Amino acid sequence: MMKLYRKRYHCICEGQQEEMYLAHVGRLLTDRPRCVVTFTTERGSPASLERAARYGEYDVVALFDHDGNHARFEENVKVCEELDRKGGKGRNRQRVFHAYSNMNFDLWLVLHKIEFTRPVHSNDAYVPVVRGVFGLEPEANIKSRHHMEKILAQISLDDVRAAITRADNIRARKLPDDGRKIGS
Template sequence: MYRKTYFCVCEGQQEEMYLKRVAFLLKKFPERVVTFNTACGLPEKLKKNYTEYDNAALFDYDFKDTEFRHNINICEQLQRKSRRKNGKNVYHAYSNANIDLWFILHKEDFNRPVAANDAYIADVRRIYGFNQEADIKEKTNLERILKQITLEDVRNAIRRADQIRAGKLESDCFMVSTVTCYGNPDFSLHEFLKIVLRDCGEL
């Protein structure tokens, strides 16, 4: 019997609802239950978390460079502290430019850089069958998007994010603490999900 809980701080509703969908897809009761306990907020919130679970912070780049670097630095500091103290992990799970791109990668390739935060919206609407006016961040629309995501789609998104990373040039990287980052498109969200899926035997 497999039981695993993660405590995740999420920047917004999209990330929270996405994790709930992943938990639903991984659930094979009673043999396997994966739980994401979520709270809305930024990585700072993990400083006040006293759970015995592995932790993750899900956040976007959103073209806010200083804030992005700060969020990664906090995760890295907490990871070092947490590993020493209780052997638990703290993962950063970012999307660059934002999580809309992550939704695209569940269904198709997308590896061109964008210059604005709303650059993915037309593709998300097209892929998930919305009209051109639909607000993809609105809760019922988000639910409609997430219902179309399967476990195989999650694996495909991880694979596509790996391919994006593999196609990057070393000269394009920038370091934040000990973390190698790239300009968009880029992720560490897929690395966290890889750990989750591998640990429960789905990758």
């Protein structure tokens, strides 16, 4: 008999897009037999993870973007790693994870549907790509609740797997000196 997989995550998200995305993925996962993954979300920065200790039965995740602000990004990574170290030891310890996108969350959305390896130099450079990939009108505000619902309606669990694979491929193609190591 296949073992039941249960996992609980409390997620701190910077914005509405991330919060809606995680809720959507949580719903997709509830359709899986033998798999129970629960996401609770709140908006905030990784610094607010300290409060998340009240979710002791949950692992905690901070989801944030680079947004072209390297100093804030580096601080967010360090906060997450420090809180993870404070989480205790052993099998039942509370874990603190961090997830982030290259420039912003829009790239992550694009990777659900296509391979995208072109370099970008501004925070809004992915917006026209998101609109095109998800069939939105040229002036659509992709951060609005209405348009995020349209985008999420087109994302399946297979698309999530594809995005993970595409992100891993991008990471594998990067040269070792392409980036700077942050944290441990």
